[in-house]
Structure formats: C-alpha cells, structure tokens
Amino acid sequence: DAKTTQPTSMDCAEGRAANLPCNHSTISGNEYVYWYRQIHSQGPQYIIHGLKNNETNEMASLIITEDRKSSTLILPHATLRDTAVYYCIVRVHGSGNTGKLIFGQGTTLQVKP
C-alpha cells in the first residue's frame, strides 16, 4: 500500500505557483521522497526527489519539513502543460532493496487559463 496521502485534486491559475502537498507521516529515516507526474496516459515523468534537505531543479522545488512527515512540491510558474496527475512516493535507496515504486492515487492538478 502507498505510504503517502495526497489531495485528490487541485486547481491552479496559469502563471501562478502550484503547491502540491504530500503527507508521509510514517516515513523511515532511509526513505527518500520522490515526485513523478503523468500527463494523460503518457509514461510517468520523474520530477524531483530528496531525503531531508530542500531540493530544486529546472522543473520544480521540493520542500521537506524538518520532521520529514510531509513535503510540498512547488511548480513556480504553472502552465497549461503542467496539467497532470502528480504522484508522491517514498522509497528506500541502496543495493539489496527492491527499487519498485508504489503509486497511490496521486493529485490531479488542473491548470486553468
């Protein structure tokens, strides 16, 4: 079972920041937080991941709370092409651990003009 909780859906105005929350209150110390998105029926697209520090890349920023029980994915300037289902996933790294991703229902983000 997925170990994360996300809102089912969210709306965002085009050009504004989209803030997608994720609760992972049972996260273990060696589990990373990953974000993927799926646009329509395309293959899931990797966005960003982090362990405990905030992370930023060309797509998004990831803010992880100090207790690591929740995180927020930030798309700084949402466009219509960011409309997708966003998945927050926690998983362990390291050899010997199966790297399977456990997908929940995700958050459907609708960016509106």
Next chain:
Amino acid sequence: DSGVTQTPKHLITATGQRVTLRCSPRSGDLSVYWYQQSLDQGLQFLIQYYNGEERAKGNILERFSAQQFPDLHSELNLSSLELGDSALYFCASSEEKTYGDTQYFGPGTRLTVL
C-alpha cells in the same frame, strides 16, 4: 524523451492469445522494471530485472513472464490473455547505483484484449 523505448505502442488482440512487449532501457541502465496501469488498479509494479537476473516480483500473474537479455533489453510475455489484461504497460529503467537510482519510464504499450 526519457531515453526508454517501448514497442509496440498499441496492441489489439483476442482473448486466449499471447503477446510480447519489448522495452529498451536507457543507455547504461542495468535495471528494468515493468508496471501495469489499468483503470481500476492504478499503476502497479509487476517485476524487476537487474543485469539479466530477476530481482523482485510484484503483482504479476503466473500467465505473465519476463526476461532481460544480454543486451539489457527486456520482454514481457503475456499469455492466455483475458479481457481484464487490457491496460497500459510501462517499463522503466535505472542505473541501479548503490545510492540514487531514479527510474525513467518509457511511453508505454496500450494492450487491448477483445
């Protein structure tokens, strides 16, 4: 473009038939994962191969099997197909370093069983 390729894009077949889905991982990636996405089950992990060896199994039916070849491409074989096997099938690949092994997904194969 993730660098992962899957063929065919679409497949339509009849119940009881057998099909093979193919996945080519990103250059340098040793690990291949297969996932199934159906309307009622969401995205589910099926099986993982690492450098030719099976590493992990998920909710994969006995009618389904997979293998990874020496050139690291992988095939997912689905036999005795049923209507309920209609779904999107994705493969993903990763370098499988000791620390840090992001999975990159292919575009998927849409299987329709009539």
